[in-house]
Amino acid sequence: MAAATTGKLMKPARLLIASVCLCGLAALLAVLASRVEPPPDKRAAFPRGEIAVGVDASFPPFAVDDGQSLTGLDIELAKAIAERIDLPLRFINISYYGLYDALISGEADLLISALRIDPSRMDDLRYTRHYFDNGLLVVSSVDAPKLNAESLAGHRVAFEIGSQAETELRKLEAESFELKLERFPYELPRYALDALRLGIADAAVVDATTLRSYQREYPSWRIERFHLTHDYFAIALSSSRRDAWRLVDDALATLIASGQLATIIDNWILSESALGSLL
């Protein structure tokens, strides 16, 4: 009886507390919303009135100098970002080893050049979200039982000899005594994919760019794949250029959400979504 009475008395009290909490939360959200920064001013973010993009145009299919113009995935991505920000674009074609110097010296506003995210540079640089994952993939035929890292044992696995793929396979074997592979080493990664496609191997381990480029040649070839490693490519900016970073990262987010990035990747290799549609 006493407990029931207490329960009845507590119900309005609980409601009151809940209402107060909700009001508090709403007030907090209102305060936070009022503090959301307005979009950066593009003229202040890029005071030269243009976006100077550093690129190493010797790395197909990401960027190539054909003697007349620069072409490639990174070039198209840079153009799309400049269009989103609505500023003119200027490319600075420099060797891979001069890229970061160009950024730190301010010669380039940003770098779009198939750059791997480098944690040791985070003091000076800030990376956008990644736009490509060039990690290693284990590829198998869609007609065969689906493979994963554990079920590779006893299977014929094709790979490029001496490559990171071989290193990763050796690691897998070392980690599990039961995992013994039948190794099919080839001189080039595309031969590993040939071996899989022709039924000589049960699986192939290659990087994403190789697989996607290969799939363009054999669009009707249906495969399964899973990531063995990740290797993210992102756009790099100086850590002092926060507003520029926000504009570029927002633009990249929009390109990802709208599907435009996937279209750009499809133009040069094959996007994850396009690859998925072939499965």
Add this chain to the structure above:
Amino acid sequence: MSHKSREIPTRRQHLFAVAMRFRRRFSLTFALALILSLVLISRPPPRRIQLGEPQVVETTKPQVCVHTLLENEVDEWKIQRSLQLTREMGAATIVQFFPWAYFEPNPGQFNWEQTDLIVRHARNQGLRIIARLGLVPQWARPDGQTTLNHLPEAAFDDFAIAAARLAEQYADSIQHFIVWNEPNLSFEWGYRPVDPAAYVRLLRATYQSIKSANPQATVLAGALAPTNERRGSAAGLSDLEYLRDMYRFGASAYFDALAVHSYGLVYPPESEPAPHQLNFRRLELLRQIMIENDDEHKAVYVTETGWNDHPRWSYAVRPSRRLAYTVRAFEYAEANWPWLNQLCIWALRYPAATLSYPDNFTLISPEFELKPIYFAIQNYARDWDESATRWLPPPQAN
């Protein structure tokens, strides 16, 4: 003003008060002990390193050698692990840099701590050490903007004395000394124009000094970098021209063997040598200059060699080629160069990744992940299965 009369506590009250004080103190002590324990638990204990039984390198190819980079390695276990892996690979010799700036940080004040560590573990693994000397301490350099490679002529004798101290200190462990590194590159000569005459004076002073400390020591000259730079270039001077100049300035009397760097770049190891061609067999041209100067009785040590498989370096090759070229280079040297003493791969491992093309010269990652090239060299050196460097022919549809 009111007075509160002071009451005398009963024995029970007194005991209670003492107990409370003890409890408070005990709680405080307990809390402190608990915090201390948590701190100690959360910190990893220092890794205990034991030398273990002295080891012997098992190899069928005594010319297999590797360049180690242990001078900046902080953790002793990493030094030990690096040298264990060197032995297990079948390399009997290492080239190791001993920076003068590290072991004589102040004039006459020697610090052998890091050198002791490296030498102790190398000996324990049964490895022979070739000591590379260089890197000038602050006190021996002129004031102002000079790099660590800037050795003024006034400090040549100081360098020679330091080299002799090292030779004396490790007379039972180190018998080979390379005097300087790549003096034909401006960068390695303190960003000054290269100066073969000055280098020969440095070589003379150091040779005499080392020999007085350890008459059995082998002094290696050069460690010349392969380059085509012309006379007057700001970057350096062709290794061929530089060696000719060295002989002209009387170097022959001041070295026992020549150290050479011989990189294959994008060419196979069998690629023909030519004066303007930078490839693995370039050292045959250097050997010819030695013969022309009546030094054919002296050995050659390749103290840096290798191929690189970075996907974005213009002087790199595919991983498959790196494997094959490296093993074929050892085979070529074994079959054709009886005057070659050592062929040392650059490099075993970096203490930290550079996240650039130099990482693709190494045999082991900073995390001690063994790369396929490590196994390829191991198979060659220990005369194991050769399949590590063999690949299948391109697949064909039936």
